[in-house]
Amino acid sequence: MERLRAQDPNDWRVATYDAKKAKRTRTGKNRKCSYCDEKGHNRATCSYLKEHMSTTQGKNAIFRAAIYKRFQALGIGVGTIISSDRNMQRVDPDDYESERYRVPQVITQICWDNINFWNKTYTYFDKNAPYLTKPLTKIDVKYSSDADETSAAQYEDGSHWRYDDRYTFFAEVESPVTADAPPAKWFDSVGRAIKALYKKRTKWEGAL
Ligand SMILES: [Zn+2]
Structure with a gap:
């Protein structure tokens, strides 16, 4: 992809790639944690x-x-x-x-x-x-x-x-x-x- 970008930054494949990546980052930031329901982490x-x-x-x-x-x-x-x-x-x-x-x-x-x-x-x-x-x-x-x-x-x-x-x-x-002795770390639970x-x-x- 980076080679393609170097050849022609306006290549449609580069543009599609960038758009998808940006969307991934956006949804990642908006994704809620399934434990606490807050955003920004999981x-x-x-x-x-x-x-x-x-x-x-x-x-x-x-x-x-x-x-x-x-x-x-x-x-x-x-x-x-x-x-x-x-x-x-x-x-x-x-x-x-x-x-x-x-x-x-x-x-x-x-x-x-x-x-x-x-x-x-x-x-x-x-x-x-x-x-x-x-x-x-x-x-x-x-x-x-x-x-x-x-x-x-x-x-x-x-x-x-x-x-x-x-x-x-x-x-x-x-x-x-x-x-019997319990397994290692059993007491730590x-x-x-x-x-x-x-x-x-x-x-x-x-x-x-
Ligand atoms: Zn959380």
């Missing part, structure tokens, strides 16, 4: 968004420190055996009048990114679960005969256990372990979880 450079995210981060850091203390006190980590009324089986599967017992569950994964103060819908069985578990008895019970690759993978990682119900059950620790939280928020909602 979400990436929005000072309100930055400030609100940092407020949320500070609160979450306090929350995570408290939760981790509970993990340590209760002995929650990979390998902890827990039980709850969510997973019950008959003592005699063929006798529907026989007593029911809690099927012990072993924690197979701590979902560190889900442990946030704004996560109000912990059910232990949905995508917000703080950890995944697998049952220690009756391990075949949820394996459907028409399993496809997806459900096979869910069976592998234990996530299929979340599918049935969305009730909250109180889990009790049957056999504690030494709590920086990164993915907050970015995802603010992705669709706007300034009028304020800092969470």
Whole structure:
């Protein structure tokens, strides 16, 4: 383009190029930030968004420190055996009048990114679960005969256990372990979880 301009500054292609460029700059200046609605910047450079995210981060850091203390006190980590009324089986599967017992569950994964103060819908069985578990008895019970690759993978990682119900059950620790150390920077609460939280928020909602 610059070579063309040097040859003939009045070339129509040069004029079109300049007009388009000027329009881009104009609309860029007029574009509103989708977080605060002010002009002249975008979400990436929005000072309100930055400030609100940092407020949320500070609160979450306090929350995570408290939760981790509970993990340590209760002995929650990979390998902890827990039980709850969510997973019950008959003592005699063929006798529907026989007593029911809690099927012990072993924690197979701590979902560190889900442990946030704004996560109000912990059910232990949905995508917000703080950890995944697998049952220690009756391990075949949820394996459907028409399993496809997806459900096979869910069976592998234990996530299929979340599918049935969305009730909250109180889990009790049957056999504690030494709590695992969280990933690096988890206590600072920086990164993915907050970015995802603010992705669709706007300034009028304020800092969470
Ligand atoms: Zn803004």
